[in-house]
Amino acid sequence: MSHDNITTNAPAPNQPAVLDWQNQQPYSAEYQDVYFSTENGLLETEYVFLQGNDLRQRWQQPDLQSFTIIETGFGTGLNFLCTLKLWLATAPPQAILHFISTEKHPLTLHDISCALTLWPELSNYNTELLAQYSCLLDGKCIALYNHRVRLSLLIGDATEQLTQAQHRADAWFLDGFSPAKNPDMWQPALFEQMARLSHPATTLATFTSAGFVRRGLTVAGFLVKKRTGFGKKREMICGQYAGAKNDS
Numbered sequence: 317m318s319h320d321n322i323t324t325n326a327p328a329p330n331q332p333a334v335l336d337w338q339n340q341q342p343y344s345a346e347y348q349d350v351y352f353s354t355e356n357g358l359l360e361t362e363y364v365f366l367q368g369n370d371l372r373q374r375w376q377q378p379d380l381q382s383f384t385i386i387e388t389g390f391g392t393g394l395n396f397l398c399t400l401k402l403w404l405a406t407a408p409p410q411a412i413l414h415f416i417s418t419e420k421h422p423l424t425l426h427d428i429s430c431a432l433t434l435w436p437e438l439s440n441y442n443t444e445l446l447a448q449y450s451c452l453l454d455g456k457c458i459a460l461y462n463h464r465v466r467l468s469l470l471i472g473d474a475t476e477q478l479t480q481a482q483h484r485a486d487a488w489f490l491d492g493f494s495p496a497k498n499p500d501m502w503q504p505a506l507f508e509q510m511a512r513l514s515h516p517a518t519t520l521a522t523f524t525s526a527g528f529v530r531r532g533l534t535v536a537g538f539l540v541k542k543r544t545g546f547g548k549k550r551e552m553i554c555g556q557y558a559g560a561k562n563d564s
């Protein structure tokens with residue numbers, strides 16, 4: 317499937333997101349898409365990204381030292397906060413979570429604060445994030461929960477940012493607006509960067525099951541499988557890096 321003729325109304329890279337609020341939920345004015353499922357964004361994150369990467373089980377190894385997640389599209393930070401909560405509950409205390417997220421249009425502090433009021437069950441975890449959010453926007457890596465968690469935002473287009481990255485991912489959260497609304501992001505060049513930054517135990521999960529995403533990930537070296545989707549979505553994708561043909 318070619319997207320050569322598809323254009324979006326997206327703002328220039330690195331400009332703050334412009335939100336519409338629909339039924340108190342954030343909605344992207346430019347991409348005309350939701351930030352998370354209107355059925356239940358929090359349960360969607362737990363199902364798609366946490367369970368899709370089998371994180372609870374993988375974090376219960378007593379000798380775990382560190383774990384790196386790379387995400388495309390930080391958005392409201394919901395995925396991050398759900399991950400942080402699970403990490404604190406399941407990972408051994410000496411282990412460090414590195415959460416690295418790319419974001420082309422960061423929310424303003426005001427908008428992210430409003431969006432996160434939707435999740436009272438995460439309010440205990442929001443405080444440290446919001447207190448340091450401006451440092452994140454300045455490109456600084458922030459430490460949370462007594463250095464058990466480190467968070468960095470790579471501000472700009474995901475593919476461009478990952479091309480310069482050297483971090484090795486243990487799991488990918490392939491988020492971003494839907495491939496139909498944001499085709500520019502879901503390109504082979506992104507999947508190639510994901511492969512470059514993966515190792516044989518690296519997993520991925522994404523809410524979409526679009527055929528060209530499945531095929532692109534497969535060509536890049538991921539073993540991809542479909543799984544029942546969240547809510548009204550029939551299917552989603554998860555997978556593991558299988559290695560490029562010329563990997564040693």
Ligand SMILES: C[S@@+](CC[C@H](N)C(=O)[O-])C[C@H]1O[C@@H](n2cnc3c(N)ncnc32)[C@H](O)[C@@H]1O
Binds near residue numbers: 352420473500501
């Ligand atoms: C569906 S939202 C992500 C929701 C988010 N994970 C959360 O927990 O709220 C999609 C995000 O991807 C970002 N985005 C869109 N295109 C991008 C690109 N090419 N590179 C990086 N981020 C992008 C958008 O600005 C938006 O914040």
